[in-house]
Amino acid sequence: RSGSARAVTAVAALALPLRAAAAHHAVRIHDGRRDVASARASRRRTVAELTVVVLALGAVEMLRRRGATDGAGDLVAVAPVLVGVIAALVLVRLYPLPLRGLARPARRLRGAVGPLALARAGRTSASAVLPLLALLTAFTVAAFGGSVLNGVADARDRAALLSVGADARVEAEAALPAGLAGRLGQAPGVREVTEVGIDYQAKIQNGRQSLPLATVDPAGYAALAGRTGLGAFPAGELGRPDGAEGGSEDAVRPALASPAVAERLGTDTFHVRLADGTLTTLRIVLVRDRTPAVNGDDFLVVDRAGLPAAATRPNVALLTGGDLDAGAVHRAADDAGTVHLRSEERGTYVDSPLQSGGERIYTAAAAAAAGYAALALLLSLASAAPERAALLARLRTMGLTRAQGRRLLVLESLPQALPAALGGILTGWAAVRLLSPGIDLTTLAVPATTSPAGRAELSADPWSLAVPAVAVLVLAVGVAAVQAWWSGRRGAVAELRAGDAR
Structure with missing residues (x-):
């Protein structure tokens, strides 16, 4: 018994030092870069992501089958976020693939700006893709909220048209x-x-x-x-x-x-x-x-x-x-005779706190999501601003012009903003199509005393999909251009000294 106890004690005492010695048997200066184009997700991360995706898919399917008024009403509030999380996790996994695929052909391009911008986009930290999660989630919520408001407006227009029969009616x-x-x-x-x-x-x-x-x-x-x-x-x-x-x-x-x-x-x-x-x-x-x-x-x-x-x-x-x-x-x-106007009839449909309050909630959700997306992008660009400014200063000492510096920063920001914009459009459209069978907007659109023109269904609003995506692209390009202009005003020596101080 004493021998077994000593063996167990020895194993417990030596396990950690031996594991540390095995991990550090070779001398290394650093652990290597965690570039987004070369990083590989761990098994724990893969399991966690799959778990989140399966749970989100299950919740969306339950909402589609049971509907918002049949025990799944609480899911309506979180359903757009769930769809956005699913799409964001998929996009984060797919994001490095085009960077790897374009890296080799870019080397054959003439000029240094294009290949350098693509190489820098692929060499950013793996954590730099995290804003994609915030952007896609915000895009989905904004598209969903805008589509709800558009569906409510269409249902009211249809009900008013059905009641009047045209744009105006004179009856005696x-x-x-x-x-x-x-x-x-x-x-x-x-x-x-x-x-x-x-x-x-x-x-x-x-x-x-x-x-x-x-x-x-x-x-x-x-x-x-x-x-x-x-x-x-x-x-x-x-x-x-x-x-x-x-x-x-x-x-x-x-x-x-x-x-x-x-x-x-x-x-x-x-x-x-x-x-x-x-x-x-x-x-x-x-x-x-x-x-x-x-x-x-x-x-x-x-x-x-x-x-x-x-x-x-x-x-x-x-x-x-x-x-x-x-x-x-x-x-x-x-x-x-009696005059009935379609516009006046439509104005009578907002007569309850449920309808007016519901519209305000979805309007606030869409506005907050758009602001959240802009904030996430600005914070991401601001965190990399000092390093990018120092890079421009070093490249100017090697002959890079101000116009080339602007193009470099703009092209470097596109690999993150462009997938977020395109993915946001696709995700918003998919969220509306997935959730529309379980959401009835009739109660929100017209009063209970009004005979609706059928079920008010949720449909994708092109403006709600396109405006946030275009805004993100414009914001990313604008911030990069402003940063390049500001760095050019300060001069290369000041930027290099600031970069050394950092």
Whole structure:
């Protein structure tokens, strides 16, 4: 027993000194450079990165499957960060590959600026790629926040368009006065005026059911539906058939119907009695989910030609235009009917703390992420500024001009800023595409009392993707150019003395 105890004691006492002696049996001046192009990740780092990636992927998949309103709502706040972390870890691993691949061909280039800039980008410390983590994470959050705001704005525009039917709507209980369409067409910003007659008391199936019936001019109404994107259809399909005269029951007229009406009535002919007692025979030939004249799930649209003028007098005018003058439209209507503007309808949708507060949160998140990205880049450039200034001073003593110094610093900053910008665009787009199935923006976009135009989905906003990336490139190039200009003002001797002091 005493021999075993002495052996164990000897092993425990000698293990550390022997390990240290084995590690230092050869005399070395330093441990070698930890350049980003030559450094190899340790196994511990690999395991840690794989663990983080697997956990992040699992959280994103759970959000996609269960949705934000089904027990995964807390993941919405961290999901963009998780996607950004995944992309950043992948980019940090891939970042050295192009530097290694371009190092040898760069040696054949004429001039010293290009090869020197690429060589310096590959010889930076391995820890210099850490700002990529901050940049990509910030890019993803900014792109996600901007896409949420863009999705909310699109959903509100769509809901307002569905409610009004066009950019503006003038509706009267009786027929609109003659000449009103001409006055409305002269209002600033109005391009087209489409008149529609809507009979809300039209009876079908022997008077057992009633639903809105819109009588229109097929050509003008088809153009309106195409411009607004509300149930576009070919005008010829709704035109009055040859030989259809008056309100005869024998004249079967083609009709456009909503899916609910088409399901109830089928493709057979049916009779419709208008408010003035006129009886007409219709057959549904077109089915559309939406139509500009009527906001609802039940509607019929027919050609007014051949029907009695008293039954088809327009009582609704739909206006389209790029920038309508609300005051001019109201003055042109001159109390002839109720005026509804799409812009005014859209302004009524922000009426709860949830909606206004949610918008502020996403706006602040996008702004903070953009600022965080700029700060990370500036700190990274500032940390390397003294060493780069000293390098320029040494190179000037060997004949490097000021213009070449500016190009050197700009080219040296691009290998980090360019992958961050391109990776940020790709990561932001991927984050929106991955997370959109689990996020419904309807509640944030419109009030609960408003009938939304379908589910408000999250979609990538090009401006939210491009602006942060371009800003980072401009910032990196600008800082490098300013640093080269400032170093040139100080002179080579002052920079070399400052570099020796450091």
